[in-house]
Amino acid sequence: MSSADREKLEKTTRYAPAEVENRVFAEWVEGGYFHPAAEGVPADNFSVAIPPPNVTGALHMGHALNGSMQDALVRMNRMRGRNTLWILGTDHAGIATQAVVEKGLRAEGRTRQELGREAFVERVWAWKEEYGSRIVEQYKRLGASCDYERERFTLDGDYVRAVYRVFKRLYDKGYIYRDHYMVNWDPGSHSAISDLEVENREVEDALYSIDYPVEGSDRVLTVATVRPETMLADTAVAVSPGDERYADLVGRHCVLPLVGRRLPIIADEHVDPEFGTGALKITPGHDPNDFEIGRRHGLEEIGVIGPDGRMTEEAGEFAGMTAAAAQDAVVAALREEGRLRAEEPYTHSVPFSHRSGERIEPLISLQWFCRMDELAKPAIEVVERDEVRIAPAQWKRVYLDWMREIRPWCVSRQLWWGHRIPVWYCDACEANLVVAEAAPERCGSCGGELRQEEDVLDTWFSSAIWPFATLGWPDDTPELRAFYPTSFLTTAREILFLWVARMIMTGIEFAGDVPFRDVYVHSVIQARDGRRMSKSLGTGIDPLEEIDVYGADALRFGLLAMSSTQDVRFSDAKVQQGSDLANKLWNASRLILLNTAAVDSAPRPLHVEDRWILSRLERTIASVTEKLETYDFAHAVQEAYSFFWRDLCDWYLEIVKPRLYDGEEEVSATLLWALERILGLLHPTMPFVTEEIWSFHPARRGHLAVHQFPVADESLFDDAAEADVEGGIGLTQQLRAWRDLVDVPAASVLAARIEGVEPPDFVARLARFELDSDAGEPVASIGPVRVLPSGQLDAAAVADRLEKRREELRAEVERAERKLGNEGFVAKAPVEVVEEERGKLERYRAELEELS
């Protein structure tokens, strides 16, 4: 070690992440470790496609957790020498990004309509160039070993080409079609959104009961609604087919109040005769259920609310009002006409836009849809056959249930930012629709001008092809041949359908194979109080602030450690534990690196404790590795923590200190070896501190990021050494506890001798006993140790302790006797369990005998 390094190690008594992280990260990037050549085949290589964060986004805890998991496996496999690629990129995030830029425009008092489409899109690009790399920089802070030289964006030229190819193929297969259909209209973004972008919330509304007179009769049908303004678009009244109350009315007509339209009375299974009066007004233009019923019965579809949220011409005297105003007006008019029978408070669930937060207005509009049945079929089969494994297991069933009920996907959005749908219309001729991968010059039939479809594609349409589009598909690229399919995917549960299912479908359809073999659905980190972490609730915790305070390694360790179950509260203590571990690693390493003799890193056991620590080390490597490979990150990091802190630091280092200070070569070699192994084992989860320590290790030839990941050496497993040392540890703890209970000053050394089995050498020193003496009668027995009288012992305290110990033993003897006195236990419990109990009883009796 250079004298500069030595001085730095001696001086730095605390690990300082802020001083280390940026420097170490720059070294990794400079080394090119994250940028693999496109060589080899997927079976040998290792690749992961990052769930592309929104280009508008900032790193949140979900990203940080998912990133920590992916990086752990990516780094582990890179260290194993596999050609490893972690694909990075961002998602253009149609609605979110457009909203951010529109907000900026509004602040200037302008709108996107004033700007025009072309200028607006240019402005969004400018925004993206300026702010879009923020989240990528944040992944670097986390230490994520992505390939930053292959960063992709879902609106890159090549990516757009892939999207268009997919659209055209799906269109040519007849899956994609255009239709007037009921969609979720989001008045906030002025666009249709998919079912998956809708969230239902409990809302208190008023439920109005309205009388519809039956034509040619004194009778009325009373219907109930929370949206009386939509009655203007009613085209039928439905009753249950089996409902005897109304059987004679089916086929006759009602008259719609205020409007006077004749409404057929129809029978449909959807109507629940138990609910309300058993009569349901049918509004195909503004209610998804009524729309289905309307299509079944061939009813007219009338729209009285427009995309702008105002009443249309169809609404007659109410035209031009907002829907809310129209509701009041309609209710007032009905009341005047004496048609309003009741008004009562009513709590029900109502759809809201996940994006804009506004209440969804179900509208019929002309949209592009993708039929999903054919795409879903093989995607169901691969999961059924475990060719794509979804873990934890319950998510497999959730996936399959959803896929078996899959419905057409509305893929068009009325936005400007996104992939403009590759369809061109010719106004001049009959064959007026051209679907193409690139803009056609002129109409193929009449040579007329073409104009492109105004709508863009749902953002998820492009993310659905992320794993292969990022590798250059549809071209047959070296990247695609080397890295597709990817190795695994870790994801948040809320995008299982939105994203994961669609990737599996498109992967099979277009790339000829599933996009990944394993899907791991990770925990949701909740706020400290158990509420959802969200910006709008103010419950978010910023991962970058945690990194600033504790360091990236600490946050990574903490997140992995706390993510044991599906919902887990954010735990500051776990992050602190990670920070403490980084510091402990640093300081234990200082002890080793500053005191070891100049020898090679190698296992050179001389004493039982050496065989013990090597055995424990190798078992820990085997166990932690197995847990990482099965996505059990929480237990993996806790186990590594426990081995390092308890076994290595608390016991082994304390035991071998005299040998170390003595300059013994064997213990030096063993310690350097153990350090090398533990650094390698921890590097995937705590990359910065381990890399920094490694830079001082005499065995270092290159960066730890590309050093050999440790493989457990079973020949070093040693049950006998483990039993001996653990016995010694137990005895040491008993001796210390005894000293504490009889109030012996911590520093004083007590006289004692051994009767019986000799414990390991370290026991006497760590418990501060001098064993050479044999003067006098023992005053206490702890295992084989006979404590001899001395001035430092308070006789009364010793006697008191002795009596307490006898009481404990009597209780133990009684417990064991009771258990062994149970005939059922002796007869039915396994022999070894009974024998163990007998052995305990004997030992307790013997010790009690001895103390009496």
Place this chain on the structure above:
RNA sequence: GGGCGUUUAGCUCAGUUGGGAGAGCGCUACCUCGACAAGGUAGAGGUCACUGGUUCGAGCCCAGUAACGCCCACCA
């Protein structure tokens, strides 16, 4: 309305095929012993949500109940 998860120490969570309840943090006492006081040693602290059942034996298996959370769903 279906489905899933959670309930164990003051807090956040572990607990393997059923065989004397664990960790981290917090708390108490002691310790500047040649890595680390962000440390060390020892200790206190639990009706394992509740009710039944199976078993020689249940935190663990079975049935039911409750609370909290999440996902899905077309009941006006």
